[in-house]
Amino acid sequence: MTSSRPDFLAHRTGDAVAVAVRDLVPGPVRGGYLDDGDAAEELSLHHDVPLGHKLALRDIGAGEDVIEYGVRTAVASADIARGDYVHTHNVRSARWHNSVA
Structure with missing residues (x-):
């Protein structure tokens, strides 16, 4: 990565989500x-x-x-597009998610 400060960081290559390292607004x-x-x-x-x-x-x-830290941390409760905000409105914790109906 270049020396410019990042807007977000992911823990591991292959993670589905990253963490904002400052408040972010829509756009690149x-x-x-x-x-x-x-x-x-x-x-x-x-x-x-x-x-x-x-x-x-x-x-x-x-x-x-939803993969973060290289492991399953959540399950999407709705479709999530690349660039979307990921929070309680569209994911549920994998800890309490019952994947068997």
Whole structure:
């Protein structure tokens, strides 16, 4: 990644979400991965994302696992598009999610 300050950081390459490192507004944003300092990611953000909250790095379908830290941390409760704000309105914690109906 270049020396410019990132807008967001993902913990591991392959994570579906990243964390905003400052308050973000819709438009182009840049970030990277903590496990690969040379990997950069750019996307168009669709919503405001507050500092410390998450944004989608890829499309995530309803019912699909949300991967962060390289592990399943949540399940999408609605379709989530790359660049969307990811929070309680569109995910449920994997800890309490019953994947068997």
